[in-house]
Amino acid sequence: MVMAILLYSVFYPQPYLNEALRDVPIVLVDLDQTSSSRELARRVDAAEFVALSDSAPDIVSAERAIFAREASGIIVIPQHFERDLLHGRPSPVALYADASHFLMYSRIANGVAAVAKSLGAQVEASRLVAAGADPTVAAAATNPMPLTAIPLFNPEGGYATYLLPAAFVLILQQTLLIGVGLLGTLPGHRHGAEHGAASFVLGRLFAYLVIETLSFSLYLVALPYLYGIPRLGTLSAIAGLSLPFILATAALGICVSFVVKSPAAVQLILGGVGLPFMFMTGFSWPLEVVPEPVRLLSLLVPTSFAIDGMTRIAQMGATLAEVQRQYLGLWLQAGAYTALAVALARRRHGAPNTALSRA
Numbered sequence: 383m384v385m386a387i388l389l390y391s392v393f394y395p396q397p398y399l400n401e402a403l404r405d406v407p408i409v410l411v412d413l414d415q416t417s418s419s420r421e422l423a424r425r426v427d428a429a430e431f432v433a434l435s436d437s438a439p440d441i442v443s444a445e446r447a448i449f450a451r452e453a454s455g456i457i458v459i460p461q462h463f464e465r466d467l468l469h470g471r472p473s474p475v476a477l478y479a480d481a482s483h484f485l486m487y488s489r490i491a492n493g494v495a496a497v498a499k500s501l502g503a504q505v506e507a508s509r510l511v512a513a514g515a516d517p518t519v520a521a522a523a524t525n526p527m528p529l530t531a532i533p534l535f536n537p538e539g540g541y542a543t544y545l546l547p548a549a550f551v552l553i554l555q556q557t558l559l560i561g562v563g564l565l566g567t568l569p570g571h572r573h574g575a576e577h578g579a580a581s582f583v584l585g586r587l588f589a590y591l592v593i594e595t596l597s598f599s600l601y602l603v604a605l606p607y608l609y610g611i612p613r614l615g616t617l618s619a620i621a622g623l624s625l626p627f628i629l630a631t632a633a634l635g636i637c638v639s640f641v642v643k644s645p646a647a648v649q650l651i652l653g654g655v656g657l658p659f660m661f662m663t664g665f666s667w668p669l670e671v672v673p674e675p676v677r678l679l680s681l682l683v684p685t686s687f688a689i690d691g692m693t694r695i696a697q698m699g700a701t702l703a704e705v706q707r708q709y710l711g712l713w714l715q716a717g718a719y720t721a722l723a724v725a726l727a728r729r730r731h732g733a734p735n736t737a738l739s740r741a
Contacts, residue, residue: 383557383561387600391600391601391605394549395542395546395605395609398542398545399609400542403431403541405432406431406455406489406490406493407432407433407435407436407452408426408434408435408453408455408494409435409448409453409455410423410426410434410437410459411438411456411457411458412437413460413463414459414461416464418505419459419463422463422497423457425501429494430493431490431493432489434457435447435453436452444456448478448480454483454490455477455479455480455487456478457476457477458477460473460476463475470509479491503525535612535614535697537612543612543697546605546606547692547697548663549660550605551601551602551627551693552660552663552685554601554631555631555688556652556656556659558590558594558597558631559635559638559652560635560649560653562586562590562632562635562636562638563635563638563639563652564649565639566642566648567639567643567644579724579725579727590632590635591625591628591632594628594632595628602624602692603620606696612697615696616695619700622709623688623691623702623705623708623709623712626709626715627684627687627688630712630713630715633715633720633722634684634715634719636726637719637723638651640723640730659683660685662676662686664680664686664690665690684712684715687711687712687715688708690705690708691709694708
């Protein structure tokens with residue numbers, strides 16, 4: 383609950399700090415060797431997402447670079463590329479990309495497609511001007527509806543800005559769950575429950591609340607500033623949603639501590655369900671395509687409400703009233719898991735007292 387929080391805060395964000403994937407290497411196969419094909423190659427190399435790492439005389443030679451992991455894609459400019467353009471005929475450019483890494487594949491496909499579309503529009507505009515059309519009309523004819531995309535809450539279009547806010551919430555849940563579960567395996571940890579199950583559970587909940595206030599302040603307030611993640615939410619709204627999230631997670635951890643007795647079992651079970659929890663939140667996979675039983679099961683996991691609600695508040699500037707569903711869901715979980723923990727504590731310590739009185 384202490385060391386893991388500190389270690390994760392340093393090491394987990396490191397692979398994503400570059401935000402966007404740029405200059406993915408691809409191999410050029412230019413079968414035309416004309417000024418138009420060289421212009422296309424120059425534009426591809428100057429694009430933001432891809433870079434020409436090498437050129438090859440044929441596809442077979444280019445494939446060797448792919449198999450050697452020296453490049454992630456191949457662009458093939460066909461023979462008679464320039465001739466077809468000058469005659470106004472389509473001249474398709476072939477692109478082969480390694481789809482085993484989906485992020486690289488999408489960068490290559492989008493980068494080359496944007497360049498090809500831009501060059502094609504320029505060639506078409508030049509052809510219309512040569513036929514006597516006004517240059518302004520020719521430019522508008524090739525791109526009648528220009529698109530300007532502005533990412534509102536992720537200005538750089540970066541992966542860290544998208545991933546880290548949700549991952550931080552999951553890390554906070556998992557470290558708290560595992561920590562509380564491991565504490566439950568310590569000898570004497572349940573000392574005091576014989577004086578009242580409700581006092582036992584509530585006392586520990588408030589103790590964990592004090593500890594996690596520091597962790598949540600680090601992850602939800604300090605780290606976004608440190609790693610340059612945009613944050614529009616107010617501190618009061620973040621704290622308001624954090625309160626039921628901490629209580630729900632800690633109460634669930636106490637329930638686990640009454641059921642699972644072995645430290646190894648606590649780590650294996652709770653560590654193993656971390657990634658499924660991420661998918662069940664609808665963050666990395668749309669909930670609309672998740673099977674109904676899995677969606678219903680996700681209602682039992684605090685992060686299913688917390689990730690969506692905290693992302694809306696912290697990154698999009700929503701208020702607690704605008705995340706009312708997530709807010710109430712966390713409070714319902716907190717109440718339900720606290721009641722379950724009290725029942726488990728009463729059952730655990732009630733049985734020996736009854737046996738002793740009978741003796």
